Amino acid sequence: MAEETLPGTTADDGPDSIVLHVDMDCFYAACERLREPELEGEPVVVGMGYEPGEGHGAVATASYEAREFGVESAQPISTALERLPRIEDLGPDDDPAAAGRYRTVDLEFYKEVAADVKAILHDCADVVREVSIDEAYLDVTDRTAWDLAASGDRTLAEGFARYVKQRIAREVGVAASIGVAPNMSTAKIASDFDKPDGLVVVRPGEVRSFLAPIPVEEVHGVGPVTARKLGSLGIDTAGDLAEADASVLEAEFGSRGRELHERARGYDDRTVTPTGRPKSLSRESAFTEPTDDIEDKREVVRALAADVADRANSRGAMYRTIGIKVVVPPFDINTRATSLSGPVDDPELVESVALDLLDAEFEETTVRKLGVRVSKLSFADADQSSLDGWESAGAGGDDDNPDGRVSDDRADDASDDEPPKAGGGDRSHEGQSSLVEFD
Numbered sequence: 001m002a003e004e005t006l007p008g009t010t011a012d013d014g015p016d017s018i019v020l021h022v023d024m025d026c027f028y029a030a031c032e033r034l035r036e037p038e039l040e041g042e043p044v045v046v047g048m049g050y051e052p053g054e055g056h057g058a059v060a061t062a063s064y065e066a067r068e069f070g071v072e073s074a075q076p077i078s079t080a081l082e083r084l085p086r087i088e089d090l091g092p093d094d095d096p097a098a099a100g101r102y103r104t105v106d107l108e109f110y111k112e113v114a115a116d117v118k119a120i121l122h123d124c125a126d127v128v129r130e131v132s133i134d135e136a137y138l139d140v141t142d143r144t145a146w147d148l149a150a151s152g153d154r155t156l157a158e159g160f161a162r163y164v165k166q167r168i169a170r171e172v173g174v175a176a177s178i179g180v181a182p183n184m185s186t187a188k189i190a191s192d193f194d195k196p197d198g199l200v201v202v203r204p205g206e207v208r209s210f211l212a213p214i215p216v217e218e219v220h221g222v223g224p225v226t227a228r229k230l231g232s233l234g235i236d237t238a239g240d241l242a243e244a245d246a247s248v249l250e251a252e253f254g255s256r257g258r259e260l261h262e263r264a265r266g267y268d269d270r271t272v273t274p275t276g277r278p279k280s281l282s283r284e285s286a287f288t289e290p291t292d293d294i295e296d297k298r299e300v301v302r303a304l305a306a307d308v309a310d311r312a313n314s315r316g317a318m319y320r321t322i323g324i325k326v327v328v329p330p331f332d333i334n335t336r337a338t339s340l341s342g343p344v345d346d347p348e349l350v351e352s353v354a355l356d357l358l359d360a361e362f363e364e365t366t367v368r369k370l371g372v373r374v375s376k377l378s379f380a381d382a383d384q385s386s387l388d389g390w391e392s393a394g395a396g397g398d399d400d401n402p403d404g405r406v407s408d409d410r411a412d413d414a415s416d417d418e419p420p421k422a423g424g425g426d427r428s429h430e431g432q433s434s435l436v437e438f439d
Contacts, residue, residue, distance in 0.1 A: 207266030212239030284371035325371035
């Protein structure tokens with residue numbers, strides 16, 4: 001009988017996987033700072049369900065500056081505001097920088113910012129698993145390597161992860177912490193190891209020594225109740241868990257006990273898998289300086305339209321909605337879209353519609369970023385609606401839409417999306433809502 005392999009290993013001699021876990025830092029607060037740059041450096045609390053004078057409502061996320069005052073995610077907002085100085089309560093001699101700001105959750109705006117991040121992640125990896133609105137796993141094994149760079153002081157994988165971080169910061173304006181490791185569970189721990197704006201690389205062969213001193217509650221899959229039970233067994237660190245008797249853990253926790261034991265030893269045979277087909281495809285581009293030059297704007301839209309149409313074609317996707325995104329300084333997001341009578345795969349139509357939407361309202365507008373998106377995707381083998389059919393459909397008696405187009409105020413029809421759910425998977429300590437699709 002062939003010798004069994006250890007969990008997390010393969011029977012061949014292929015290269016070790018390279019997994020990135022990208023985790024946005026205090027994402028909701030970071031989005032609010034994009035919209036209001038004057039909030040940079042101030043304690044910011046983002047919450048939901050709060051009404052002045054009422055006790056309900058909870059903190060969705062708190063900036064690191066706010067956490068210094070004892071504000072935590074899922075804390076009652078009334079408690080948070082008692083701990084956090086508010087600018088209107090400052091005296092004439094108080095430091096304005098110590099004042100905190102409260103903002104109400106705006107998920108639609110956060111989704112727009114997250115879509116920018118998602119576009120970068122999909123550009124940087126062939127396989128992306130979006131976990132929530134603010135985190136994702138990337139398998140970049142085919143994009144980089146564990147080999148040392150020419151400088152000899154870091155791996156190529158580290159340089160690749162730094163490139164991803166820099167693109168997110170430069171093109172979107174928010175910070176991400178990234179963990180790099182040979183497997184998913186270790187990458188997730190690494191991304192949380194040096195927040196905010198961290199980059200931690202755990203090379204093959206270093207996984208177990210990296211995990212050993214980490215508190216057991218940081219092991220992926222260990223919640224508060226499990227951590228307390230492990231503590232009663234004298235298991236306080238990942239190293240303790242790795243050294244524990246697997247049969248005892250299995251007797252106490254069932255099959256999950258053996259799984260946690262393996263993860264503490266650095267074994268995790270899960271692969272990064274996409275969460276499903278996308279609901280939309282988009283590309284965006286920011287100008288070095290905001291511009292109102294219509295030819296510059298049209299040139300960018302043409303390039304983005306061609307890119308998006310090519311991506312849709314390469315994935316075998318047709319689309320029923322074509323839209324644009326226009327970001328006006330400092331970060332006011334405007335989206336416009338046109339819906340078609342049926343799914344199409346038509347690059348020229350994407351360009352034409354996108355330019356029409358741009359010219360209709362934003363010809364003289366100063367913009368900092370432009371985007372093109374196709375949505376209402378169809379991957380089924382169905383008859384494609386022709387442009388002629390689309391136009392004739394509009395000529396069939398719809399006096400409000402003689403050209404057959406149905407315009408929306410938003411690029412995506414929100415009714416097609418499931419409502420946001422509070423709590424992002426096992427990220428409950430962050431208190432941020434989960435949205436499987438960034439778009």
